Amino acid sequence: MAGIIEIYPKVFRADAKQTVHIKTEGVEKLRPLTAKVQPMEKYDVPHSPEFRLESEEQRYPYQRLKDLGDGVFALEYEFKGEQRYSFKVRYDGVEICSTFLYSVEPDLAELRSFKCETHCHSCRSDGSGTPFEVACAYRAAGYDAMALTDHGWIEPSYEARDAIAPLTDDFRVFPGEEVHNEWSYYHVVHFGGNYSVNNLIRDKKEYIEAEIEKLLASRDFSDVSDPPSAAFRAVIAQEIRNAGGVAVMAHPYWEVQGEYFMPTEEFLHHWRRGDFDVLELFGGNDAVGNGNNLAEILRGELIAEGCRIPVLGASDAHVTKRKCGFDYFDLQFSVVFAKDFDGIPEALKNEYAVAVERRPEDGRFRCAGKYRLVKYARFLIREYYEPFAKLAAVHSAALAERDGAKIAAAEADIAAFRKRFFAF
Numbered sequence: 001m002a003g004i005i006e007i008y009p010k011v012f013r014a015d016a017k018q019t020v021h022i023k024t025e026g027v028e029k030l031r032p033l034t035a036k037v038q039p040m041e042k043y044d045v046p047h048s049p050e051f052r053l054e055s056e057e058q059r060y061p062y063q064r065l066k067d068l069g070d071g072v073f074a075l076e077y078e079f080k081g082e083q084r085y086s087f088k089v090r091y092d093g094v095e096i097c098s099t100f101l102y103s104v105e106p107d108l109a110e111l112r113s114f115k116c117e118t119h120c121h122s123c124r125s126d127g128s129g130t131p132f133e134v135a136c137a138y139r140a141a142g143y144d145a146m147a148l149t150d151h152g153w154i155e156p157s158y159e160a161r162d163a164i165a166p167l168t169d170d171f172r173v174f175p176g177e178e179v180h181n182e183w184s185y186y187h188v189v190h191f192g193g194n195y196s197v198n199n200l201i202r203d204k205k206e207y208i209e210a211e212i213e214k215l216l217a218s219r220d221f222s223d224v225s226d227p228p229s230a231a232f233r234a235v236i237a238q239e240i241r242n243a244g245g246v247a248v249m250a251h252p253y254w255e256v257q258g259e260y261f262m263p264t265e266e267f268l269h270h271w272r273r274g275d276f277d278v279l280e281l282f283g284g285n286d287a288v289g290n291g292n293n294l295a296e297i298l299r300g301e302l303i304a305e306g307c308r309i310p311v312l313g314a315s316d317a318h319v320t321k322r323k324c325g326f327d328y329f330d331l332q333f334s335v336v337f338a339k340d341f342d343g344i345p346e347a348l349k350n351e352y353a354v355a356v357e358r359r360p361e362d363g364r365f366r367c368a369g370k371y372r373l374v375k376y377a378r379f380l381i382r383e384y385y386e387p388f389a390k391l392a393a394v395h396s397a398a399l400a401e402r403d404g405a406k407i408a409a410a411e412a413d414i415a416a417f418r419k420r421f422f423a424f
């Protein structure tokens with residue numbers, strides 16, 4: 001039986017003629033191998049009535065592939081603009097492969113995609129697994145980057161970072177913490193900064209209280225019923241920015257102790273004043289979808305008002321193994337587009353992140369963010385990240401063993417896969 005082993009690259013530059021390679025096995029010379037590329041958004045063929053063609057065959061005829069030897073065949077095609085293409089291969093008239101290709105404009109070709117977690121916990125707060133084990137679990141699920149954000153302190157994220165950094169450059173652990181006040185129940189996620197804002201609250205309580213008082217005196221809080229709560233959150237977000245971090249509004253519609261985590265009036269107040277950098281739009285612990293849906297709709301209304309609300313998805317996982325209690329590990333995450341790892345925090349702030357939420361029952365997912373990035377991320381999640389996760393799992397196992405040779409071998413396989421997948 002003839003079969004397809006691999007199709008590469010799968011992502012091309014827009015508006016340039018390039019070659020799709022089809023690696024096969026069992027193809028007999030005398031039986032033709034043909035393929036077609038069909039753009040899904042910018043049609044090659046006009047669809048007006050006089051040009052109406054009766055069948056797909058006439059619109060996008062299958063072309064004979066060029067035999068490059070060693071079972072590798074090639075098809076030249078000019079990819080137009082930024083879009084997804086369906087790609088089908090026939091052997092002796094029978095379809096043997098149906099997949100998708102993609103082409104991107106030059107600015108996106110300059111950026112790498114990073115699957116990121118920005119909010120999760122370890123046994124250093126109320127999660128399970130050591131920081132190193134949690135980091136390895138994320139790598140095994142195909143993540144490129146993460147921040148551990150344990151409650152109340154930044155040190156566990158340093159512990160994970162310091163364990164991972166000497167072992168690999170291909171997976172990045174950022175500093176992170178979930179910032180709390182001691183006297184009440186406010187959570188703000190701090191991603192990537194240079195020092196702990198929790199420590200600041202503990203060590204410089206008078207300073208924080210003075211900042212809150214200053215803000216209460218200088219800003220109109222008549223739109224909220226609990227001004228100190230809103231002022232606290234605004235001050236904490238400001239302190240996260242001062243620390244060089246990304247201030248993330250965490251789980252606004254999390255249902256906790258019989259109420260939503262944040263009054264809607266505060267959600268509106270903060271985004272109308274630009275207090276936060278990014279909204280955790282899709283979060284974990286939202287089994288019925290109520291909270292994430294409400295946040296999504298409210299964001300839409302605020303954008304219509306003229307607000308700017310970058311988004312991300314984050315699971316807030318407390319457990320990284322499936323089927324044990326709080327089971328939302330890897331159900332929400334972000335695909336971030338940046339030049340390199342160091343560019344991830346800025347990319348989050350500049351709307352270069354796509355928030356992703358996956359349904360556990362059937363694996364279908366929805367995304368939010370800029371249209372062209374969502375479109376590209378949707379392609380990458382299936383076509384790139386699914387095969388990548390298999391390689392990342394091998395890499396993760398090598399990291400867990402701290403085995404230098406195995407780590408290097410896994411990284412070579414990952415680099416080779418990435419190089420074949422992208423034409424640039």
Ligand SMILES: [Zn+2]
Nearest residue numbers: 178187250251
């Ligand atoms: Zn929280």
Ligand SMILES: [Zn+2]
Nearest residue numbers: 119120178316
């Ligand atoms: Zn949390």
